[in-house]
Amino acid sequence: MTDPLFSPAPVEIAPGAVHVPGWLDHAEQRRLVDLCRAWVRGPGGMTRHRTRGGTMSVAMTSLGWYWRPYRYSATLPDGTPVPPLPPILGELALRALKDAYGALPDPAPDYDVALVNFYGAGATMGMHQDRDERDDAPVVSLSLGDTCVFRFGNTATRTRPYTDVELRGGDLFVFGGPSRLAYHGVPRTRPGTADPASGMRSGRLNITVRASGLRRD
Numbered sequence: 001m002t003d004p005l006f007s008p009a010p011v012e013i014a015p016g017a018v019h020v021p022g023w024l025d026h027a028e029q030r031r032l033v034d035l036c037r038a039w040v041r042g043p044g045g046m047t048r049h050r051t052r053g054g055t056m057s058v059a060m061t062s063l064g065w066y067w068r069p070y071r072y073s074a075t076l077p078d079g080t081p082v083p084p085l086p087p088i089l090g091e092l093a094l095r096a097l098k099d100a101y102g103a104l105p106d107p108a109p110d111y112d113v114a115l116v117n118f119y120g121a122g123a124t125m126g127m128h129q130d131r132d133e134r135d136d137a138p139v140v141s142l143s144l145g146d147t148c149v150f151r152f153g154n155t156a157t158r159t160r161p162y163t164d165v166e167l168r169g170g171d172l173f174v175f176g177g178p179s180r181l182a183y184h185g186v187p188r189t190r191p192g193t194a195d196p197a198s199g200m201r202s203g204r205l206n207i208t209v210r211a212s213g214l215r216r217d
Helices: 024-039 087-101
Strands: 010-014 019-021 058-061 067-068 071-073 113-119 125-128 138-147 147-152 163-166 172-175 184-190 204-210
Touching: 010 184, 019 087, 024 113, 024 138, 058 067, 058 172, 071 147, 087 172, 087 204, 138 147, 147 172, 147 204
Parallel strands: none
Antiparallel strands: 010 019, 019 172, 058 113, 067 071, 113 204, 125 184, 138 172, 138 204, 147 163, 147 184
16 A cells, blocks of 8 residues: 555646545534535435445445436436535535646536445445546545545556555545546545544545536436
8 A cells, every 4th residue: 555645735646636635624524524414314315235246335325416326317216306416515526626636627517416425344345437427527535534545546447557545534536537437446444543523433434526417307
């Protein structure tokens, strides 16, 4: 594993892939943790989806659009419409792009979907590509709670070459451009590493914000 990245400055892991340690302060982390608790109690609940590889160990809530392997839907499993993406996440995503890349793309992406993933003890995420979107806007990933090992690979294969990055609570990771379809995953988390000041007692929350490129009829 590569050494943890302690610098508060953006660090380019691969072309278009940027890690910003400590991007969220404690107050922002607590606010997001509280919001996540409210969101998971919402209409969509939390689901451990079944994929081609089996049932996921990570529990997920969808916001803006409902994700199920391997597509988005404008309705929840019970047929009710999915509420729009909470504005705070769209605002954070645009701020993240500016801080990671130094400027916003022109035009700015229309972020409209987010996945909230909860990693309990032993939960992992296999190497995969985020390719269900029709828009190639960068993916914005926010970490809360326990530290994880984030494995960021290449666009051709799930195997090497890849870089292991330690993501702590409050860290930002953005990947777009040449790295937009890079394989990535979480081989392990580090239980008990959450900073109590963040509002997380245990486990890891990961919020990924994307632009679906879809239209509601």
